[in-house]
Amino acid sequence: MNEHYEKWDELAPRGLALIGFGLSLTGEAIAAKSRGKAFWRWFLVGTIGLIIVNSGIAVFGEAIKQRTLYESKLEQLSK
Numbered sequence: 001m002n003e004h005y006e007k008w009d010e011l012a013p014r015g016l017a018l019i020g021f022g023l024s025l026t027g028e029a030i031a032a033k034s035r036g037k038a039f040w041r042w043f044l045v046g047t048i049g050l051i052i053v054n055s056g057i058a059v060f061g062e063a064i065k066q067r068t069l070y071e072s073k074l075e076q077l078s079k
Helices: 003-034 039-078
Strands: none
Touching (some): 003 039
């Protein structure tokens, strides 16, 4: 199998999972803030959540790049 396809196959689900987990943490921080929890609790959870969301976007972006390289290679082989 193509190395670009294998990387895409690994990275896409990981990126989506990171995005979902990060959004869940961020939502939890928003709920904690609205319930009047301590500043440090919701601030730290929210910051970690946003870091994880951005990491997930980066991983998913890399997956898209790998898929594009795979599709490009397929197109070149078919010509």
